[in-house]
Amino acid sequence: MLMLGLVAAFAAFSANAKGDADAGKKKFYTCTGCHGIAGYRNAYPDYPVPKLAGQNEGYIVNAMNAYKAGERKHPTMRAQAESLSEQDIADIAAFLSQAK
Template structure:
């Protein structure tokens, strides 16, 4: 299967994965919904099993089910430029602190 087809399948499966989630501790339903909407972009790369990006070529990690603290720290570091990857830095800089919190809450609730 080609990468675009895999990305489409991953995005199509996301609402079903979200329906079976347990809310992250302390996260409101509204925050989780906001995080779910933001996660659609993330799943284009992080939702494809064994996906490798073009340059530099390495396996893109799955982020669903990671700890909320880890996800918050990683996105904040990308946003500040203290953790480097051009695509991730650009994505993280587009997020507010609230977006990062909501995204981390949602992704940490995904059971993969």
């Protein structure tokens, strides 16, 4: 059942906005303060901040949409996700999937 949900999520992602990695690089600048520092723990010391470079594009889109919908819980990430359009999220995901 879980696999079916993942397949549906990735299918939905591919049907939506096509990401532009160059645009995503510019949009990711606000995220670098936390996600660009290895081992960084922001104001929530029990919550390690993951490094996102090289992450799967569909995973990033789904995670950001889950933060935006309140399905994933983190106040900073929810606020960030709510400020992004579908195209912004797709662009950032495209950039991160190609980053090292």
